[in-house]
Amino acid sequence: MDLSDTYANAPYILDAEQYPPRWAASAAAYRDEMTARGRLRAGLPYGEGTREAFDLFLPEGRAKGLAMFVHGGFWLAFGREDWSHLAAGPVARGWAVALPSYDLCPAVRISQITTQVARAVTAAAAEVPGPIRLTGHSAGGHLVARMLAPGMLPEAVAARLAHVMPISPLSDLRPLMQTGMNEKFGLDAAEAWAESPIAMPAPELPVTVWVGSEERPAFLDQARWLAEAWGCGLVDAPGRHHFDVIDGLTDPESAMTGALLA
Template sequence: MQHEAIDWDDAYANAPHIPSAEAYPPRWAAEAAAFRATARGQTGQSYGPHPRQSFDLFLPEAESSGLVVFVHGGYWMKFDRSMWSHLAAGAVARGWAVAMPSYRLAPEVAISSITADIRAAVEAIASRVPGGPLVLAGHSAGGHLVARMLCADAAPGAAADRIARVVPISPVSDLRPLLKTQMAGPLHLDAGSAAAESPVLMTPRPGVPVHVWVGGDERPVFLDQARWLAEAWTGAALTVDEGRHHFDLIEGLTRPDSPLTGALLDGL
């Protein structure tokens, strides 16, 4: 009996399997711009010399209860912080400061350099908002990057001691399957670098709760990637958000009372 070969590029492609996928990026951009127009805080704050090494910081009306850093996705190759500002709304409404960094993209740099960017961003942002706990959340490639912050080789300096929770949303936690895709070239991936950047192969910082969140209607490989991380990191929680796909899963962050915002902040 012959088994049909897996098309790995299609397996890791989200947009072709989401109805009206092309409508999401302009909607994100519009909602983000509308949020920035009324939000408190500062935009375009630098954490390094490259134009993409910058972040936006959104502040609540009163003194913040703590700091959330949200890292966007895009397979390490697309987007910037300006697309996602509205995702700060839920946490800001609950009294938290929220920062959103951009970072250098592949193919200009390899994933290891992007990991270093996020480490530098978290250090810089934490110094700007020195009080309260630090929560790291990220979507897709951003989920990979925030998970990396719990690994010893990427720990963000003194800010590592403030990390109270990490929420990887639809993360890519094992990069080795990407070697079978056409993305391997622009991502500068080979067997060594894929393993070196895979959180599932690392031991996380002890004592920091991790809650992996994934949509029930996501591509099977993303359900696998989420499960692999939850299984590899002892004590990590896993939530499968039924009825949600890779693009609409993050909408919960716009609402203070959503389960996803609760996964970031409840109990802190």
């Protein structure tokens, strides 16, 4: 069975083509604002590759801790510069926010991206003391969930994790083997299961799975599977679809920002 349409979002979202340019414009405006205020440290390296870098947005005064947003795009698209505006909510509430880029399939495998994100978390943690809160969207939701695998992060960094909030995450990668995207992922049964958060032990720290009520059934299932496997909280955001479910991170007073930082 071909599941390509099952995991396609854009054909089922009104004016979907308008979202990427809107994201880019909002991200550029926020980067310009924070650069002018001297509160953006751009392109901090966490590895040797050109995409192995993160941007760090700083609040006024001493940061309460570190939040990180990991972008989605099915491990195939986008970079940190496309999502800068999603740092705005936590930054306004006194948190430093890191946004990493990572290499994309098919140049690398999903398992390699997971390792890259672990290095990014570790490097960002060295820049900002205090508790760490991770969130990510879609493929980024998968990646932040994977940070909770035993031994994924150095012990001292893992001990600082206070909350992880996967947004519309991909938690079981096995169905993706039946999509056209797998020509670029190259997933086999072993890697698909090894990279699936539902196959991991349930973490002991707080986790909140967040998903939009208007998302495709496959993404509602993926969110539910993770919440059930880990016995953690599941928020079904009314009226939100896969492209606008992340908007709350731009607003310091939103339920999403509040939940991440609670």
